Amino acid sequence: MCRGDDVNCPNFEAHFKAFREDINPGRRDFLRNGVLGAGGLAAVGAVGGLSLVTPALAQASAKNGPATPSDHYLPATSETVHWGYFSKTIKPQLEIDSGDIVTIETLTHHAGDDLERMVQGDEGAESVYLWTKDKKGVERRGAGSTDPNVYKIGSGDGKGVHIMTGPVYVRGAEPGDVLEVRILDCVPRPSANPDFAGKTFGSNAAAWWGFHYNDMINDDKREVITIYEVDATGQKNWAEAVYNFKWVPQTDPYGVTHTMIDYPGVPVDHSLTSRNFDVLKGIRVPIRPHFGTLGVAPAEADFVDSVPPSYTGGNIDNWRIGKGATMYYPVAVDGALMSVGDPHASQGDSELCGTAIECSLTGTFQLILHKKADLAGTSLEEMDHPMLETQTEWLVHGFSVPNYLATLGKDAQSEIYNKASIDDAMRDAFLKMRKFLMGTKGLTEDEAHSLMSVGVDFGITQVVDGNWGVHAIIKKEIFSGRA
Structure with missing residues (x-):
């Protein structure tokens, strides 16, 4: 039905x-x-100056779209997803006006870890994960080569791993504009297998790219996957582990053997694994559904690896980018071309072992376009990086290399993996927060330094995506004493 x-x-x-x-x-x-008309919610949130979008900007931006927003639905199928990259060259799956609301299905790229629980019976997921000796539902997986004479492990070579739904083209969006993305809903995608009715499942991979990997006790290096169960009905707000297993070599349907987790969507044959169902007993992990990878297309390259985050967003992996949050992205190409994927049921700051609980979700978003001509004198005027706003906080995201595609030249997409640095990410977050406090809140440099030390929380967003991240959080209530 x-x-x-x-x-x-x-x-x-x-x-x-x-x-x-x-x-x-x-x-x-x-x-x-009618509160969600283009700009309406922003105007409400702006009372007292506690939103990045002032009432004046909200009113100006409301003219960029129709008075009444339209609803759209974008399912996740082999025809509507692109796997492992952002691109300014691919055909949009949907065109919308500023202010429109779009519900987008997203699939986890780790569903192959348990096809029975996360794919079986799900027509959309089955079309994406289809892989026989003769064909794949989605052939290219990653920003690498699609030439069989060049790639080694599969088309795209796994240089980028996330299943991205989209892109969504926003009419009128141009470079220099800012796209506001409001996350209105974020709900689990129920298992379609009748044996698991009312449940959702996700996978956590403690993998070779994890921060822990070179510090294993007795140097016993291994990749271990833990499957978690989530209540799809919403009655339980926690996840529980079902079982874990050690990765063993898997031969994909094309005949390539994967001794490690090196290519997305490899179907795990559990007749080869040893599943341990006695794992994390009595442990309840609070769920906080969010999207690990959300952003717009960069301008610097035709195909961009989905793993390292950058100035247009992407794989930020901040668990706060969920329901009720608003993200702001600088538009780099016509139409913005927003894509979303890498859905998570839960994640801790740092995403230490390599992944979150990778779990398919469906999100509902409202997209508001703020034109460059309307940004003068506002907090968004010089927005050249992704920024997060919640009802109570503002967050800036710092990276080891803020715009690595421009900074590192023609080999940027490989070189970025050699540039991972918490020190550099911390410095970038500090510089962005200082700029925010001085430019948006009118503080002097000395005032900003003092306030950052006593009123701003800096946290490690992730240490697993090549371009490591540090976020800086300041609570809005700090400014409540201002007129």
């Missing part, structure tokens, strides 16, 4: 509307009252 997720259903629009109302009655009320 269609639950608002089958675009071929003759009653799709009615089912989709019911789905959205069921998952969030509160947002239904917002829609009824």
Whole structure:
């Protein structure tokens, strides 16, 4: 039965509307009252100056789209996803106006770790994960070569791993503009296997790229995958481990043997593994669903590895980029070309062992375009990096190399993996927060330095994505005493 997720259903629009109302009655009320018209929510949040979007900017930006936003739905299928890269060259899967609302399905690139729980019976996921000796549902996986005479382990060579749904083209978006992305909903994708009704599953891989890998006790290096269960009904707000297993060589349907986790979507044959169901007993991991990879297309290259984050967003891996959060991205190409993937059920700061609980999700977003001509004198005027806003906080994201594609030249996509540095990411986060405090809040340099030391929390976002990340958080209430 269609639950608002089958675009071929003759009653799709009615089912989709019911789905959205069921998952969030509160947002239904917002829609009824017109608060989510283009710029409307921003204006509400701007009371007292506690939003990056002022009422004046919200009013100006509202002119960039229709008075009443349209709803769109983008399913995840082999036709609507691109695997392992951002690109300014691929055809948009959807064109929308500023202010429109789009619900986007996202699939985890680790579903091959347990096809029975995460793919079986799911028509969209099955089309993406299809892989026989004769064909793959999605052939290219990564920003590497697609020439069989060049690639070694598969088309794209796994230089980029995330299943990205999109891109979404925002009409009127041009380089120099800022795209505001409001995350209105973020819900688990239920298992379609009737044996696991009401449940969702995710995979955590303690892998060779993890921060821990070179410090294994007795140097006993191994890759271990833990499968977690999440309650898809929402009645339980925690995840529990189901089992774990040590990665053993897997031969993919094309005949390539993978001794390590080196290519996304390899179907794990569990007749070769030894599954340990006695793992993490009594441990409940609070879930905080979010999107690890969300952003717009960079301008510097045609195909960009999805792993290192950059100035246009991408694989930031901040667990705060979930429901209720707003992201701001500098637009680098016409239409912005937003894509989303790498869905997580939960993650800790640092993503230490290599991944989060990689778990398919469906998100609902509102996209607001702020034109360059309207940004003068606002907090977004010189926005050249991704920034996160919540109801109570502002966050800037620092990286080892802020715009590695421009800084590192023609070999940037390989060189960035040699540049990972917490020191450099910390410095970038400090410089961005100082610029924010001075430019947006009018502090002097000395005032900004003092406030950062006593009122700003710096945290390690991730140490596993090549271009490591540090985030800086400042609470809005710090400025509540200002007129």
